[in-house]
């Protein structure tokens with residue numbers, strides 16, 4: 120499955136382009152721009168599984184760093200600072216990774 124099967128390719132392009140400057144990544148705005156906010160829990164889960172490259176059931180720090188590339192090959196890598204901020208926002212139990220189980224996938228990253 121490709122990200123564009125779930126999300127609109129134009130929306131992805133715009134969203135990734137909006138945060139192309141270093142240290143500008145804002146996950147709330149990004150998820151809103153790609154249209155994830157309007158998606159069903161099933162679709163959000165699909166996106167999660169695309170980003171979970173090694174299929175561990177979690178999105179770990181090294182996968183988060185390349186999260187924009189998961190949306191489009193043109194996406195830039197996140198800086199360590201951005202990666203840590205994104206991880207901290209989604210890592211509710213403090214285990215250093217983000218999980219998606221059942222209904223909780225809706226609130227992977229609070230506030231989006």
Ligand SMILES: [Ca+2]
Pocket residue numbers: 171172173174175176177178179182
């Ligand atoms: Ca993983």
